[in-house]
Amino acid sequence: MEKVVKVEGSEEGKFEVTGLEKSNFVLSSPKHVADPVVYKLVRVDGNGRLVPATDDELMEVEGLLENEKREALIVEDTGQAFGYTSNEASSSGMPQLESSEGLSQSENTEAETEKLSTQLEETVPSRAQCSSDDHVTQPVSVGMCLKPLDGPIQGGASTSAGCISSQPDFSKLKGEICLDNLSIKELHEVFKATFGRDTTVKDKLWLKRRIAMGLTNSCDVSTTTFVIKDNKLVKKDKEDSSDNVNLGTGKVYSAVAVEYNGDLLNNLSSQIDEHQTISEARSGNNVVENNFANEDLAADQRAAKRVRKPTKRYIEELSEAESKEYSGRLIVSPKNIGIRPLPSNSHARPARNVSLEGRTVITRLDSLGGFGIQVPCVYRVRRSRPRKNVTTLLKFHPSGMGMTATFIKRGLDVHGSEMGNASMNKVLEAKSTLEQTPQQFVAESNKEKSSTDLGQNMELKYVDPLGDTSDDNVVTVPTAKGGIRRKHHRSWTLSEVMKLVEGVSKYGTGRWSEIKKFAFASYSYRTSVDLKDKWRNLLKASFAQPPADKGANSRKHPSMPIPAPILLRVRELAEMQAQSPSPNLSACKLPACGGRGSVNETRPEYL
DNA sequence: CTTAGGG
């Protein structure tokens, strides 16, 4: 029944546990610790009791364990000094000390555990022993995650923080994030913090991926593990970890709800990191994930039946990853891809490769509620000005699917002039029956409407929630000249803004393409021009609103204002930039690529 | 193609 899982991975043992709150369990009843490596999975029940994990949970955890994960805990109010260490002391040697602390605390754990109201729903493996001295204190990683704060930024603004209470919970974005351990609810929070909007999606896997992608700026997120540190996805291989088994020191996963405490700035700084590509990180593949995914999905599905469809956004992101080379060649701008609910559900299928137009593309299955959909990862979709020949369509071979899937694709770049503006939609239908004909793909303009009925609602609910919105609010406006202008409004999410700010701080204003390339790697939309424009707007905003009008200004939902701290940052950067237009060019360029190090330190904010 | 600016 109970599975025994090995904990592998080297953790940098850090306990970021704050005193009282302490981890939920660090557990440790001595017995459990018998074998440092074998643990039993349990979860904390509503009333704080430990109960054996269910199979589903095991699955999840297992997945977790496969990779190393860590999470930085951030607790706002803890009485203990070290809870805050991350803030002040930070850096250096903390980790070790903390572990010992962690231990002692863990002793009380059981008792504590009961008290925890915790929203912990997840199982958490933990280790109390910090056995070896092997701490793998990884200089970089540890440092970073431990002290997300202490950014260079503090000086200037004094971080004044917590002024905004209606903010998304940014704290969750700090340091290392272990999405696997979060409950759906928490994932939602993280999601919100990341994308600036809420989501109703309940699929954990999806949420995790989504968040991972957002935070990582990459589409290439691991599918089995979701530990994000700074802007990188951290993943370890099994083998890898098994080797390191000894070094693990305790790890604590806990999800503590925290209130926004105004560390946004710090958060920013921590995020400003180099884009380190963790090459080792990737190796695994989707196959595994799918099983996992299915489990998760299945469960979810039962709970609430719903259907999700891959969104254009999703595809874009994925495609963006590899297809730098495809630049504009084949352009298909799937405006929207919808799927109609089907009566029967299928099981997820393993990812497969199919060859598309002579090229092999990797497709991954998007696990929708029951639909298996292959999403081509490669060709790049570019959203850009109306393209001359827009009609390149892809053919999907429903090969693996036993069911019918209908893709609705709304073309946007159609030159309305020729098509008649109303009919700019293409519907791509893939029927399992295989009898579909190519023609069906094209010109199915009106279909949209019919399907929309169904889809509209769904879109609002399911699609929109994507932080990025896969839905496009593309409104085409006929222009006098006979052209059609697409008005594509995609509101900027907080995370995007943050990335932008980060980018500017790193590369400086004016180097939009660079910023686009690095900081916005995963956002296929958002052109360098967009970045520029946004920056312009931010500047405007930052200089206009400082004197926070406290009045009844705060409307919570209607368009998030833009976190004050960010505005501050913007202003600082702006001034900075003004003074030194071309700071250190020499150092700027290459560093980004290879030389890690301190480059990311945002320049000192001397004002 | 990338920037800067204006609209």
Place this chain on the structure above:
DNA sequence: CCCTAAG
């Protein structure tokens, strides 16, 4: 956001 001029 879009568009255009300019390098």
